[in-house]
Amino acid sequence: MTLPSYWRTRDQRLSLVGEICPHCAARLFPPRDVCPECGGAAKQRLSFSGRGLVYSHATVYSAPQGFEEYAPYVVALVKLEEGPLVTAQLTDVNPDEVHIGMEVEMVTRKLREEGPAGIIHYGYKFRPVLQSVPA
Numbered sequence: 001m002t003l004p005s006y007w008r009t010r011d012q013r014l015s016l017v018g019e020i021c022p023h024c025a026a027r028l029f030p031p032r033d034v035c036p037e038c039g040g041a042a043k044q045r046l047s048f049s050g051r052g053l054v055y056s057h058a059t060v061y062s063a064p065q066g067f068e069e070y071a072p073y074v075v076a077l078v079k080l081e082e083g084p085l086v087t088a089q090l091t092d093v094n095p096d097e098v099h100i101g102m103e104v105e106m107v108t109r110k111l112r113e114e115g116p117a118g119i120i121h122y123g124y125k126f127r128p129v130l131q132s133v134p135a
């Protein structure tokens, strides 16, 4: 990723900011400025809760360049509380414990370092929601 695009997409990566369509109330993530449901302009920002459920998942054993240190890792399709599906890496979880319907929440994590100068990219991942322990 080049620096200009890094900064341009910063908001989108550090919090789960999408858009809501003013015409049909569809919730969009990632933001795309045109509603896929009704074709209207949708530029009204909406912050998502960052919570959702695992919709499907896959364990990656052979990581692409730059991600080797994380393999094996789990990539999941997460259905957000607000409706949209997002693809993201899961973290803080044993791949064997991931299951469909698991409650997850967004966390901001380092995604990768680029080159010896180490431009560090941050972005969102999801981790299991810690179940509260009854008192």
Ligand SMILES: [Zn+2]
Pocket (backbone or CB within 6 Å): 021, 022, 023, 024, 025, 026, 035, 036, 037, 038, 039, 040, 042
């Ligand atoms: Zn719409």
